[in-house]
């Protein structure tokens with residue numbers, strides 16, 4: 001009962017961006033996808049979601065189903081995707097926006113069952129309290145919650161989230177990650193979440209996968225995978241790793257920044273450049 | 284500010300639980316609006332048929348239709364004349380306004396949704412300048428007043444509209460038909476055909492020039508039954524498809540291309556088919572009427588303000604608004620300087636702009 005990605009190669013034009021990635025995600029598991037900007041996280045997620053096409057490798061579900069060859073509509077009943085951001089051009093009320101998640105299930109007219117999924121998803125994300133407001137009137141974080149509710153209304157078996165917490169304040173980051181955590185566990189959904197915050201990844205995911213230049217270079221429990229060497233390799237940053245309540249926590253080191261913090265401010269002196277500029281003005 | 288419920292008992296029950304609310308009446312408002320709109324179209328149509336230099340009463344109109352149904356020809360010459368005016372001039376005129384307005388409004392709705400851009404009109408992809416060029420060419424070749432002028436105009440306009448659409452779609456398909464490419468290619472072709480028409484106008488004699496300009500004003504003055512029937516058939520064929528695709532249109536318009544794909548929508552295919560339909564509706568309409576502006580841009584917005592953005596209701600209600608706008612505009616155009624007629628393309632902007640402004644401003648207030 002897993003999502004299995006084997007030797008996946010995805011590119012834009014001739015340029016390969018994901019270069020033979022292999023990983024698997026079990027039902028009920030939330031896997032954090034980590035890596036620097038441009039490492040191919042979004043590309044990998046979009047390929048699983050059927051937005052991008054891969055050139056080599058396989059994506060299979062439950063051992064047999066080739067997700068890449070599934071008709072779009074059938075794929076949409078298995079895989080739900082929460083994009084990194086959304087641009088809005090027309091007003092639509094929140095409920096209608098969440099109802100979009102039921103698109104693969106109904107024809108022209110939503111059935112009672114579709115509305116039940118919509119209401120459950122809205123309740124789960126606290127959207128019913130926003131009433132019949134328009135999505136154009138929402139804050140970035142509220143809009144993000146609408147997108148997550150839409151994905152949940154899709155009743156997926158695989159849930160893909162591309163940096164869902166980037167626009168949220170700490171409270172909604174926490175709550176969104178809790179929802180992702182609980183949905184995967186309780187509904188037995190295989191979850192993949194691209195996320196930048198290593199500490200949050202350590203607290204909310206079962207497993208992390210490090211993507212570096214399109215390749216998987218680390219895969220396992222955060223506490224086992226996080227190491228100063230790996231993080232230096234991925235991000236080029238020196239870190240120290242500690243344990244807080246059993247979770248691995250990453251602390252970037254910067255002697256220069258710490259030194260500057262301890263240095264009291266000094267009165268600015270005229271630099272020769274400024275002095276010359278002054279002279280020119282008077283001349 | 285609300286909070287997310289992370290109560291574990293709620294998470295396990297995506298489909299069940301909670302108060303079972305009836306959603307059937309959720310769209311009662313939209314359905315009522317559509318029903319009332321249809322009644323309004325009928326009423327304005329009947330009034331529109333009665334307006335004109337030789338007066339016609341409601342009874343005359345009923346008698347004419349009854350006569351057509353039963354096949355009884357009146358013996359009284361005066362009655363026959365009134366009935367002929369109604370049947371040959373007024374009815375096709377009003378129906379052309381109704382179907383033309385509906386077609387342009389539906390096309391506008393489709394284009395705005397598919398290109399995810401509220402500023403788009405049926406003419407954004409360059410159909411109007413292309414049609415104008417085709418019509419101008421026909422006027423130059425066949426003369427401004429020749430008996431065959433009308434049909435050659437229709438064919439000229441149609442030919443170049445389709446040529447333009449084919450060009451836009453094939454050029455933009457190299458960029459996966461993404462909205463920005465479509466709009467940019469449309470702008471380029473608009474400029475091209477605009478310049479070609481300007482060339483013709485520059486070298487044309489006064490009479491030809493006047494005919495070209497008259498065509499570009501857009502009117503239902505030259506309405507004919509065959510035009511009404513063609514549009515009726517076209518709308519009859521395309522409307523079920525548009526309704527069938529309303530879910531896909533919603534996904535493309537409100538979720539964007541990537542997300543729409545993950546919602547099971549074949550985005551490129553739906554966009555290609557729907558643009559072809561919208562372009563055909565536009566091309567055929569303006570081949571019959573000339574360029575009637577405004578209605579295709581504004582009817583969708585007026586409709587959106589009334590019934591909301593869900594395409595399941597929006598396309599239908601846009602069609603109703605478009606029809607109403609043109610029927611009323613044409614009636615007004617025939618009344619103000621009677622017996623002269625101001626082209627409907629001019630009046631619809633004069634009538635529509637204040638309505639549109641009123642709706643935008645009052646709506647704005649409701650939000651603040």
Ligand SMILES: Nc1ncnc2c1ncn2[C@@H]1O[C@H](COP(=O)(O)OP(=O)(O)OP(=O)(O)O)[C@@H](O)[C@H]1O
Pocket residue numbers: 012017035036037038039040041042043044
């Ligand atoms: N549509 C596209 N066309 C061409 N190249 C693209 C496209 N989308 C992404 N890329 C390139 O592919 C590489 C990987 O991008 P991707 O968006 O997958 O990275 P990411 O890991 O999600 O980064 P981030 O952390 O910034 O979201 C980048 O070098 C990017 O420039």
Ligand SMILES: [Mg+2]
Pocket residue numbers: 041042043084162194
């Ligand atoms: Mg990304």
